[in-house]
Amino acid sequence: MSALTEGGDAPPRGVRTVGVEIATALVLTGLGAAAMWDSRRLGIGWGAEGPQSGYFPFWIGLVLVAASLGNFALALRARGTAKGGGLFVTWPQLRLVLSVLLPTALYVAAIPFTGLYVASAVLVVWFMMRLGGFRWWVALASGAATALVAFVVFEQWFLVALPKGPIETWLGY
Amino acid sequence: MEEIGLLMQGFAVALQPDNILLMLLGVSLGVLIGVLPGLGGANGIAILLPLTFAMPPVSAIIMLSCIYWGALFGGAITSILFNIPGEPWSVATTFDGYPMAQQGRAGEALTAAFTASFVGAFIAVVLLTFLAPLVAGFALQFGPPQFFAVMFLSFACFIGLGRGSPLKTLAAMMLGFLLAAVGMDTVTGQLRMTFGSTEMIRGFDFLVAVIGLFGISEILSSIEDGLSFKGQKAKIDLKVVLRTWAEMPRHWAIALRSAAIGCWMGITPAGATPASFMSYGIARRTSRHGDEFGTGRIEGVIAPETAAHAAGTSALLPMLALGVPGSPTAAVLLGGLIMWGLQPGPMLFVEQKEFVWGLIASMYLGNVVGLLVVLVAVPWFAAILRVPFSIIAALILVVCAIGAFTVSNAEFDIVLMLAFGVVGYVLKKLDYPLAPLVLALVLGDRTEEAFRQSLLVSQGDLGIFFSTWLGGSIMAAGIALAAWPLLGWLWSLLRPAAGRERPKPA
Numbered sequence: 001m002s003a004l005t006e007g008g009d010a011p012p013r014g015v016r017t018v019g020v021e022i023a024t025a026l027v028l029t030g031l032g033a034a035a036m037w038d039s040r041r042l043g044i045g046w047g048a049e050g051p052q053s054g055y056f057p058f059w060i061g062l063v064l065v066a067a068s069l070g071n072f073a074l075a076l077r078a079r080g081t082a083k084g085g086g087l088f089v090t091w092p093q094l095r096l097v098l099s100v101l102l103p104t105a106l107y108v109a110a111i112p113f114t115g116l117y118v119a120s121a122v123l124v125v126w127f128m129m130r131l132g133g134f135r136w137w138v139a140l141a142s143g144a145a146t147a148l149v150a151f152v153v154f155e156q157w158f159l160v161a162l163p164k165g166p167i168e169t170w171l172g173y
Numbered sequence: 174m175e176e177i178g179l180l181m182q183g184f185a186v187a188l189q190p191d192n193i194l195l196m197l198l199g200v201s202l203g204v205l206i207g208v209l210p211g212l213g214g215a216n217g218i219a220i221l222l223p224l225t226f227a228m229p230p231v232s233a234i235i236m237l238s239c240i241y242w243g244a245l246f247g248g249a250i251t252s253i254l255f256n257i258p259g260e261p262w263s264v265a266t267t268f269d270g271y272p273m274a275q276q277g278r279a280g281e282a283l284t285a286a287f288t289a290s291f292v293g294a295f296i297a298v299v300l301l302t303f304l305a306p307l308v309a310g311f312a313l314q315f316g317p318p319q320f321f322a323v324m325f326l327s328f329a330c331f332i333g334l335g336r337g338s339p340l341k342t343l344a345a346m347m348l349g350f351l352l353a354a355v356g357m358d359t360v361t362g363q364l365r366m367t368f369g370s371t372e373m374i375r376g377f378d379f380l381v382a383v384i385g386l387f388g389i390s391e392i393l394s395s396i397e398d399g400l401s402f403k404g405q406k407a408k409i410d411l412k413v414v415l416r417t418w419a420e421m422p423r424h425w426a427i428a429l430r431s432a433a434i435g436c437w438m439g440i441t442p443a444g445a446t447p448a449s450f451m452s453y454g455i456a457r458r459t460s461r462h463g464d465e466f467g468t469g470r471i472e473g474v475i476a477p478e479t480a481a482h483a484a485g486t487s488a489l490l491p492m493l494a495l496g497v498p499g500s501p502t503a504a505v506l507l508g509g510l511i512m513w514g515l516q517p518g519p520m521l522f523v524e525q526k527e528f529v530w531g532l533i534a535s536m537y538l539g540n541v542v543g544l545l546v547v548l549v550a551v552p553w554f555a556a557i558l559r560v561p562f563s564i565i566a567a568l569i570l571v572v573c574a575i576g577a578f579t580v581s582n583a584e585f586d587i588v589l590m591l592a593f594g595v596v597g598y599v600l601k602k603l604d605y606p607l608a609p610l611v612l613a614l615v616l617g618d619r620t621e622e623a624f625r626q627s628l629l630v631s632q633g634d635l636g637i638f639f640s641t642w643l644g645g646s647i648m649a650a651g652i653a654l655a656a657w658p659l660l661g662w663l664w665s666l667l668r669p670a671a672g673r674e675r676p677k678p679a
Contacts, residue, residue: 017603020599020602020603021603024599024600024603024605025344028344028348031348031351032347032351034366034368035351035354035366038365038366038368039365039366042358042363042365046633047361049360049361049629050360050625050626050628050629050633051624051625051628051629051633052361053358053360053361053363053365054365055625056350056354056621056624056625057350057351057354057365057366060347060350060351060354061347061351063343063347064344064347064348064351067340067341067343067344067347068344070340071338071340071341071344074338074340088602088603089397089602093397096396096397097393097396097397097598099396100392100393100396100566101393101595104389104570104591105591107570107574108574108587108588108590108591111574111584111587112584116574116575116578120571120574123567123570123571124564124567124568124571126567127563127564127566127567128561128563128564128567130563131562131563131566132561132562132563132564133563134561134563142564146567146568146571150571150575154575154579158224158227160223160224160579161582162575162578162579163578163584
């Protein structure tokens with residue numbers, strides 16, 4: 001996808017693919033190693049119930065480590081070539097991605113405290129005002145409508161209880 | 174022809190008024206899901222799954238599978254009108270579909286796409302009707318070693334038939350297996366890889382993973398291309414439909430070949446996406462007008478759409494008959510079966526006849542309903558993408574959060590969903606395939622169980638997997654497929670003369 005948005009006179013700058021490849025391969029290697037380490041604790045041999053708990057994850061972890069080291073080597077080899085010079089994401093793209101990701105992270109973090117409905121309304125308002133350029137009262141009305149519709153659909157129709165915060169408690173739910 | 178009778182009973186179930194309503198609802202929701210970025214067949218169904226617990230299983234699966242058909246249709250709309258593939262398998266449809274729309278032939282392209290999808294799905298359903306009971310009957314004699322062999326073969330298919338790097342496929346798959354193993358070990362009751370965290374004891378639910386990997390990550394990658402969609406106008410009237418239909422029988426050979434490719438790729442879990450690319454490539458190579466592909470040839474729409482739907486449909490065959498899904502969406506449906514208390518696998522055909530045949534009958538009807546709905550309602554669905562991205566994105570994020578929470582009423586799952594979203598975004602951009610990851614996450618526990626039971630029977634002798642001719646030959650095929658890229662790589666090393674332009678290990 002990123003190829004489509006590249007262009008202009010100056011070469012676009014951003015995070016290089018090779019760096020992310022290497023980081024990903026190393027993280028996966030680490031995960032595989034962690035799995036092997038934990039499996040050794042559980043026992044990777046033969047027990048009373050047949051193969052012990054760690055048997056299967058140990059070998060899976062081993063294959064993950066091997067495959068990831070392979071990917072690591074391939075990424076290192078591609079570093080100097082044209083293919084390795086590609087960009088994972090350009091800075092303007094990364095800014096856009098973060099403009100969605102950061103509010104979403106805050107949204108997720110807020111749910112245990114405010115409940116899902118209030119947090120969702122605020123998320124909609126924020127997105128519409130910051131990314132959509134809507135006027136504040138349009139955004140506010142849409143946010144409130146989202147929360148209300150979600151409440152009716154889930155709480156009333158499907159009888160699914162979603163996380164609620166102080167405002168819902170105050171309203172008697 | 175016992176199947177015909179059972180199928181008729183199935184039609185009787187599927188044709189109940191309630192179920193027809195659910196079918197219409199499912200298809201419309203499905204098209205909506207297919208049109209919106211960030212909501213696809215797999216995670217759309219994952220989000221709606223918890224809401225179906227109150228329904229009888231037959232009705233629930235009819236609605237969910239109709240969502241699936243709808244999503245398959247919906248992907249084509251955005252590909253043709255907006256040059257945005259709503260689903261990965263409709264990427265190949267953009268090659269000729271979007272140029273057709275630019276030339277003002279959007280109606281023709283859409284009609285061709287929908288009809289081709291219908292034909293592909295129909296051929297696959299017919300195949301499923303007659304093949305699935307056979308496979309299931311066969312599989313009734315399976316023990317743990319044979320089941321392990323089948324699952325081994327499924328995963329080997331990803332390595333041998335996948336388009337991308339085999340090492341990345343392998344890494345993604347193993348990550349899925351590890352995530353599946355986190356939590357309580359059902360055999361010994363020990364906690365595995367929780368590293369002292371109480372939240373990890375429950376393990377990772379694959380529905381949460383699917384919502385993050387396919388939903389959140391899609392929002393993140395579609396925002397990269399900017400905040401607005403620019404599309405062509407859609408207008409379908411009866412004249413265009415009839416004219417296109419009159420023209421389509423000329424391309425029967427392409428349709429049949431694409432359907433065959435699709436069915437094959439769907440049963441082996443290579444999936445709809447490679448099937449659509451492969452059939453597009455073959456159509457271009459064999460066509461007399463191969464050079465004109467990419468400029469708006471109708472064959473370039475028919476070939477990938479037929480294959481994608483045939484694959485999407487036939488992916489349900491191994492899911493029903495063996496309990497081994499052929500695609501992430503089939504995996505989610507399989508998760509649904511387990512939650513409704515049905516044990517997927519060959520016994521389903523014996524114990525839950527009404528359910529199985531109701532589902533198969535609903536596939537026939539759901540595709541007819543789907544074709545009608547999309548032909549009538551294309552302009553409305555296309556209008557959805559004119560809603561500003563800021564609103565759509567926020568709503569989808571909210572829906573994903575609700576979906577992740579309702580899986581098991583856990584707030585921590587929403588955090589996991591977001592984490593999986595970021596992981597999915599990175600992995601997808603690096604061409605790590607997500608389908609094997611999800612399938613390994615779904616099948617991990619059962620694969621391990623089959624493996625351990627087999628070894629318990631044989632007292633640790635790995636030879637048990639080769640002890641019967643059936644299990645042995647499935648294992649041998651799996652090993653050959655898994656080793657295929659390795660052989661290609663060794664071959665290119667042995668022949669350094671050809672090394673300058675050595676083909677990528679496929």
